Amino acid sequence: MVINERMTKMNKCKRLLCLLLTLATVLSICAVGFTASAAEVEVVDVSAKATPTSASDFTWDNATVYFLLTDRFQNGNTSNDNSYNRGLNENGSKANYNEVAAFQGGDFKGITQKIKEGYFDDLGVNAIWVAGWFEQTHGYVVGGDGKNSFAHYAYHGYYGLDFTELDKNYGTEAEFKEMITTAHEHGIRIVLDVVLNHPGYNSIYDMNEYNFGTLTSNWKSVYYNWNGINQNNYHGCIKYNDGQASDWARWWGRDWLRAGMAGYDNNGHGNPLTEAVTYLPDFKTESSATVQIPELLKTKWTREGTYNAKVNEINETFSKYNLGNKTVSNYLIAWYAKWVEEYGIDGFRCDTAKHVDKNTWGRLSAACTKALENWRKANPSAVGADWDEEFWTTGEHFDKGLGKDDYYTTGGFDSMINFAFSGNSVGGNTTGFKRVGNLNQTYADYAGKINTDDSFNALTYISSHDTGLCRDDLYYQGSALLLLPGGVQIYYGDETNRSVVQCSINDHAIRGFMNWNSMDKNVLAHWQKVGSFRNNHVAVGAGSHKNLSATSGTAFARMYDKGGVKDTVVCVISANKNSSTTITLSGAFADGTKVVNAYTGDKATVSGGKVTFNSGAQGTILVEVDSSAVEVPTTTPVVKPTEAPSTAPVVKPTEGPTTAPVVKPTEVPTTAPVGTDPSETTPIVTIPPASKPTTDPTTTPTTAPVVTPAEKVILGDADLNNQVSIKDATLIQKDLAKIVTLDEKATFAGDVDGNKTLSIKDVTYIQKHLAQMTIEFAVGEEVVYKEGTTVTVPVKPTDAPVKPTDAPVVPTDAPEDPTDAPVVPTDAPVVPTDAPVVPTDAPVVPTDAPVDPTDAPVIPTDAPIDPPVSDTVTIYFKNTYGWSDVYWHAWNDAGGTNTPWPGDPMTQVSGDVYSAEVSTEYTGIIFNDGSGSDSAKTDDTTISAGQMFANGSWVEYDPNGGGGYDDPIPPTPDGNTIYVKDSAGWGTVYCHSWSDFSGTVWPGEQMTSLGNGVFSISVDPGHTGVVFNNGNGTQTGNLTPNYGQIYDNATDTWSPYTDNGGGGGGGDDIIVSGDYIYFTDNQNWGTVYCHTWNMDGGTTVWPGTQMEFVDGKYRAMVDGSHTKVKFNGGLGGPESGEFDLVLGNSYSN
Structure with missing residues (x-):
C-alpha cells in the first residue's frame, strides 16, 4: 500500500504561519486604533524551560531525537527492579551474578524525573526515542561464550513476550502515561521502539512458566547456577528437535513463527524476509494466512484474567482500522496502533526494517496515523491534542546511508536511520565525523537532498546500541552532528562522555548505565549550547545551506523561508581556539544588523558584509539576530494575538540567558536581507529570543586592557585533545620508549603525579582513572599550565563612522574595560592546533618495571586500545x-x-x-x-x-543478507574452537572477533594456553572476522576464523589442528599442568582474576585472566615469562598484594 497523504514539510509549520498572520492582522488594527506614544509590546519568551500549551513551532525536519534504553537511563522506582523474579534465586533472594546484561533498574518514572528537571530542555531535545517498554521475556538466555558467559535478560526491549502489556520492570501504566504527558508538557515528542520481525528467545524460565517446549528434569540446577552459566549447559536442558512437536506448539505455533525446532518451519537462508536475525525466531509477517491467537498468549491472558477483554479489543481494533484478515502482521499492527490510540504516542522507530516487507510497514504507518488522530479527538484538552504534525516513523536498515527509495513510498517512512557516520563494531568505537575532508560539502549535500524534498529525511547519529560509542573529540563531534541538516539522534551519554563497561560482548559494553555521577560537564555544556541553538532555529535542520568563508574554521549559513516563516543563522566550527575570527557573510545578514554569538553571548554589528567574534575555547561561533536590539515600528505595534490592549502599548525589554537564547525563527527587522523586496508592506512578525540587555559605550575609548586568560590543560591529557583516553597512556609509553618526544605542554599534562618527570606511574594513574578506580590525583580535571596576563593597549578607532545616537561598535580586540573583554570560559582548556597526533597503532610498553603493584599497567576494557581498522x-x-x-x-x-x-x-x-x-x-x-x-x-x-x-x-553490499541487531545468543555448535601457534614468540595471545552485529572489546579475549606455544579459544559462531594480537601492539591482519584449525603467527597460515600442537609446527605432546597457578578464595570474593606481568613490560590487561573454579580452588594458565602476579575480584573489586609468580604454586587471600 502506497501512502500518498503524508504531511509535507510546509504543512508541518502551518500553525506557526497562522500565528504570524494573526499577529500581522493585529498589527494593522493596532496601527489604526491606538497612538504610538502609548504602545506597549509584550515580547513572548519561549524559554528552554517554558511549558508551551501548543508546540506549534515544532517540525520533524529539525528534530533532535534522544535515544535511550529505558533500563539504563534513570531508576525512579526501585520497587520494580526484580519484576518477574528477574535476578532472583529460586527462593526469592537476590542473586550474586554478573549483571552486565541484566535489568539494572531504569524505568519510566526515572525518565519522567529527568524531563521534569529540564535535562532534555537544556539539551535542546524535542523528541525522545524510548527503547524498552512492552513486556519482554521473563527469563535470561546466555550471553557470551565459555569462561565469559553471563545471564542476558531482555533489558534492551527487543525480546518481546506480550506486545499488549507494559513490562513491569519499566513501570506501570500510570507511570507510562505520566512520562508521555510530562514530555508533551515540555514540547517533547515520544517515539517508541517497535519490533515486527521477531519475538524473544525461548528462555528456560519462560518455557517452564508458560508450559511450552520440552525441558530436561535438571533445568533448575542449570538455570540457577549463576556462576556456571554457559551455552552448552543451558541449551542442553532444551530438547529442540528431539522434543515433542505438541509441546512446542504451546509456544507461538508454526503459523506464527519460523524457528527450526520440532513442528516449526526452518528459517529461509539468504532471504531477508524469512531468515533469522541472529538466531531469533522469525515472525511470518509476509504471510497472508489467517492465524489464531498463539497458545502462549492464550495461556498467559487466561491466567491473568484478561483473555476475553483482549479478544474483544483485538476485534474492535481490526474493525476500526480496517485491517482485514487476522494475519500475523495485522495482529502486530493492531496491537501497536492500540497503544497510539490510548496514549497519544507521536512516532515509532521501526527495528530491523529490512526484515519485514515494506507493505506491512506502510500499513502500520497508515493505521497509527489514524490512531493518533483518534487520540487527539478523544482527548481535546490533553497537552499535544492540538499538535498538527502526523504520526512519524523512522526505520532501521542496518548500514543504510543517505538515499531515497521505496521505504519512503511503499513503506510509508518519514525518515530512515543514516549509518554514514557510524563505524562498524570492531573495537567498539565508531568513527563519527572526520576532521579530514570538506564538512561544508557534506552539509551542502545533505541540505540539497533532504531540504529540497518534502517527502525525504534521515536520522543521523554517531553512536548507537548496535555499533559503538564515538568518543573522538566530543566537542567537534557534538557541533558537527547537531548542526547537520535533517534529523539527528543523540545516543544517551554522547553528551556526557559515557564510557564503555567491561564485557566480552561489544553490544553490552556500549549499553552501560547513564553516567550521572561521572558526567563530563564541560562536554555537556557544549552540547547544551549547540543543541539549544539548533532547537531554537528551524533553519539549522530544515534550511538551505550556504558555504561562507572565515579567517579560520568551517563557516556556513542556513536560511529557511517557507510558509511565512523566515530564519537565518551563521555558524563557525573548528575555528582556531580563542582567536578573533572574521566571517564573510555573503549577504546572510545585511550591514547594520546587530547580531549575537549564542554560544558566548558576545554581540557585534555587521559591517562591510563581515562580522567578527572571538571563537572561544571550543572554536565555536553560533550567530543569530540580537533580539535585544530589535526596534519595533511605532506605527505597527506588536501585541499578543490573544489580547487587544485598551491603551497603546509600551515597549518592554526582555531579559534572558546570554548563552542559550531560546526562540524559533528570527527575522532582521530593520534592514531587509539580500533577496527581500523592501517595498513589501505586509510585515513578517518575529518572536525574538530572550537575551540579556547590555549597555553599549557612548564613546570610543583610547586604551583598553587586553586579558590573556590562563592557559589550562586537562590532567592526563597527553595528546591535548580535551579528553583523557587510553591514547594518552599509550603516548606517554611511547615517549618513555623514545619513539616519540612530547613537548613541554604535553609533558605537563601527562605528568599526573606532578614530579616534573613522566614515568610508568603516570601511565598507571591514567589507566586506573579510566577503569574508574580511586586515585589520589585529579586526572580528567583542568589544571593551570600558564597563568593569565593583563596588559593595556591603545584602541584603534572603528573603520565605520558611528552615528551619535547609536552605540559605537567597539573592536573585539579593544574592549572598554575588563568586564567587556571577550569572556573565555575558564572551564575549557586551550588546546593548540598542533597537538601531537597519536598513531593508531597499538602502544609500545616501556621497559620501566613497575615499582609496586599499583604501578602495574592497568588497561581497562572500557577504554579500548585503538581497533585494528582506522582511517x-x-x-x-x-x-x-x-x-x-x-x-x-x-x-x-x-x-x-x-x-x-x-x-x-x-x-x-x-x-x-x-x-x-x-x-x-x-x-x-x-x-x-x-x-x-x-x-x-x-x-x-x-x-x-x-x-x-x-x-x-x-x-x-549485503553478502550475508543480515541486518544489524542486538548481540546474538544462539546455541553454540560444536567445533567453534580455533587455535594459534605462537611461533612469533608473543607470549600472550588475544583473539578479537566480530560480525556485522556485534564484536568483542579490543584487544578481545585472552586465549587459553595449551602449552608448547599453542593457544585456543571458542569464538561466537556468528562472528565472521578475527584478529589475533598480543594485547600490546602486535597483531595480525583481519582473518576469517577457520574452526578446528590452527593459525601460525609467524607464517600467516592456517592448517588442521591436532592435539599435539600440529598443523603449525607440530611438536611434542602438550604438557599443561606446569602452566597453572592456583588460588584459594578464603574471603569469598566469588570471582577471581589474576593479573600478571614481568620487568620487561609484558603484562595482561587489567584485571587480568578470570580464573576457573576446579576442585575447590581457582586456577588459571598464565604466561610463563611473567614474574609477578596480583589477584583481584574484577574491575573495581578487592585486590591482593603482589606475589612472585611461580608456575604450579598455590596462593590465597
Whole structure:
C-alpha cells in the first residue's frame, strides 16, 4: 500500500504561519486604533524551560531525537527492579551474578524525573526515542561464550513476550502515561521502539512458566547456577528437535513463527524476509494466512484474567482500522496502533526494517496515523491534542546511508536511520565525523537532498546500541552532528562522555548505565549550547545551506523561508581556539544588523558584509539576530494575538540567558536581507529570543586592557585533545620508549603525579582513572599550565563612522574595560592546533618495571586500545566486465593526494565480487583492469563507504543478507574452537572477533594456553572476522576464523589442528599442568582474576585472566615469562598484594 497523504514539510509549520498572520492582522488594527506614544509590546519568551500549551513551532525536519534504553537511563522506582523474579534465586533472594546484561533498574518514572528537571530542555531535545517498554521475556538466555558467559535478560526491549502489556520492570501504566504527558508538557515528542520481525528467545524460565517446549528434569540446577552459566549447559536442558512437536506448539505455533525446532518451519537462508536475525525466531509477517491467537498468549491472558477483554479489543481494533484478515502482521499492527490510540504516542522507530516487507510497514504507518488522530479527538484538552504534525516513523536498515527509495513510498517512512557516520563494531568505537575532508560539502549535500524534498529525511547519529560509542573529540563531534541538516539522534551519554563497561560482548559494553555521577560537564555544556541553538532555529535542520568563508574554521549559513516563516543563522566550527575570527557573510545578514554569538553571548554589528567574534575555547561561533536590539515600528505595534490592549502599548525589554537564547525563527527587522523586496508592506512578525540587555559605550575609548586568560590543560591529557583516553597512556609509553618526544605542554599534562618527570606511574594513574578506580590525583580535571596576563593597549578607532545616537561598535580586540573583554570560559582548556597526533597503532610498553603493584599497567576494557581498522573504508566492486584483474585508482577532489594510475589491485571476495580498503582521504575513484587502457575502466564516481559499485552505480553490499541487531545468543555448535601457534614468540595471545552485529572489546579475549606455544579459544559462531594480537601492539591482519584449525603467527597460515600442537609446527605432546597457578578464595570474593606481568613490560590487561573454579580452588594458565602476579575480584573489586609468580604454586587471600 502506497501512502500518498503524508504531511509535507510546509504543512508541518502551518500553525506557526497562522500565528504570524494573526499577529500581522493585529498589527494593522493596532496601527489604526491606538497612538504610538502609548504602545506597549509584550515580547513572548519561549524559554528552554517554558511549558508551551501548543508546540506549534515544532517540525520533524529539525528534530533532535534522544535515544535511550529505558533500563539504563534513570531508576525512579526501585520497587520494580526484580519484576518477574528477574535476578532472583529460586527462593526469592537476590542473586550474586554478573549483571552486565541484566535489568539494572531504569524505568519510566526515572525518565519522567529527568524531563521534569529540564535535562532534555537544556539539551535542546524535542523528541525522545524510548527503547524498552512492552513486556519482554521473563527469563535470561546466555550471553557470551565459555569462561565469559553471563545471564542476558531482555533489558534492551527487543525480546518481546506480550506486545499488549507494559513490562513491569519499566513501570506501570500510570507511570507510562505520566512520562508521555510530562514530555508533551515540555514540547517533547515520544517515539517508541517497535519490533515486527521477531519475538524473544525461548528462555528456560519462560518455557517452564508458560508450559511450552520440552525441558530436561535438571533445568533448575542449570538455570540457577549463576556462576556456571554457559551455552552448552543451558541449551542442553532444551530438547529442540528431539522434543515433542505438541509441546512446542504451546509456544507461538508454526503459523506464527519460523524457528527450526520440532513442528516449526526452518528459517529461509539468504532471504531477508524469512531468515533469522541472529538466531531469533522469525515472525511470518509476509504471510497472508489467517492465524489464531498463539497458545502462549492464550495461556498467559487466561491466567491473568484478561483473555476475553483482549479478544474483544483485538476485534474492535481490526474493525476500526480496517485491517482485514487476522494475519500475523495485522495482529502486530493492531496491537501497536492500540497503544497510539490510548496514549497519544507521536512516532515509532521501526527495528530491523529490512526484515519485514515494506507493505506491512506502510500499513502500520497508515493505521497509527489514524490512531493518533483518534487520540487527539478523544482527548481535546490533553497537552499535544492540538499538535498538527502526523504520526512519524523512522526505520532501521542496518548500514543504510543517505538515499531515497521505496521505504519512503511503499513503506510509508518519514525518515530512515543514516549509518554514514557510524563505524562498524570492531573495537567498539565508531568513527563519527572526520576532521579530514570538506564538512561544508557534506552539509551542502545533505541540505540539497533532504531540504529540497518534502517527502525525504534521515536520522543521523554517531553512536548507537548496535555499533559503538564515538568518543573522538566530543566537542567537534557534538557541533558537527547537531548542526547537520535533517534529523539527528543523540545516543544517551554522547553528551556526557559515557564510557564503555567491561564485557566480552561489544553490544553490552556500549549499553552501560547513564553516567550521572561521572558526567563530563564541560562536554555537556557544549552540547547544551549547540543543541539549544539548533532547537531554537528551524533553519539549522530544515534550511538551505550556504558555504561562507572565515579567517579560520568551517563557516556556513542556513536560511529557511517557507510558509511565512523566515530564519537565518551563521555558524563557525573548528575555528582556531580563542582567536578573533572574521566571517564573510555573503549577504546572510545585511550591514547594520546587530547580531549575537549564542554560544558566548558576545554581540557585534555587521559591517562591510563581515562580522567578527572571538571563537572561544571550543572554536565555536553560533550567530543569530540580537533580539535585544530589535526596534519595533511605532506605527505597527506588536501585541499578543490573544489580547487587544485598551491603551497603546509600551515597549518592554526582555531579559534572558546570554548563552542559550531560546526562540524559533528570527527575522532582521530593520534592514531587509539580500533577496527581500523592501517595498513589501505586509510585515513578517518575529518572536525574538530572550537575551540579556547590555549597555553599549557612548564613546570610543583610547586604551583598553587586553586579558590573556590562563592557559589550562586537562590532567592526563597527553595528546591535548580535551579528553583523557587510553591514547594518552599509550603516548606517554611511547615517549618513555623514545619513539616519540612530547613537548613541554604535553609533558605537563601527562605528568599526573606532578614530579616534573613522566614515568610508568603516570601511565598507571591514567589507566586506573579510566577503569574508574580511586586515585589520589585529579586526572580528567583542568589544571593551570600558564597563568593569565593583563596588559593595556591603545584602541584603534572603528573603520565605520558611528552615528551619535547609536552605540559605537567597539573592536573585539579593544574592549572598554575588563568586564567587556571577550569572556573565555575558564572551564575549557586551550588546546593548540598542533597537538601531537597519536598513531593508531597499538602502544609500545616501556621497559620501566613497575615499582609496586599499583604501578602495574592497568588497561581497562572500557577504554579500548585503538581497533585494528582506522582511517579506511571498505568498498566493493562487481566485475560484470569480465576483467581478469580489478584495480582501483582514487584521488582527493581537493588535490594533493592520489594513487598512481592504474592504482592498486582489489581482492577477490567470491565470484565476480572484489573488495578493497581505501583511505578516507580519497573522495573519487575509478575501477579498471590494470592494463592502463581507457576502454577498460569505469567512469569517475564518488566513493561510497561499505557499498558495492555494480553496473555503473553504487548499491548496498549485503553478502550475508543480515541486518544489524542486538548481540546474538544462539546455541553454540560444536567445533567453534580455533587455535594459534605462537611461533612469533608473543607470549600472550588475544583473539578479537566480530560480525556485522556485534564484536568483542579490543584487544578481545585472552586465549587459553595449551602449552608448547599453542593457544585456543571458542569464538561466537556468528562472528565472521578475527584478529589475533598480543594485547600490546602486535597483531595480525583481519582473518576469517577457520574452526578446528590452527593459525601460525609467524607464517600467516592456517592448517588442521591436532592435539599435539600440529598443523603449525607440530611438536611434542602438550604438557599443561606446569602452566597453572592456583588460588584459594578464603574471603569469598566469588570471582577471581589474576593479573600478571614481568620487568620487561609484558603484562595482561587489567584485571587480568578470570580464573576457573576446579576442585575447590581457582586456577588459571598464565604466561610463563611473567614474574609477578596480583589477584583481584574484577574491575573495581578487592585486590591482593603482589606475589612472585611461580608456575604450579598455590596462593590465597
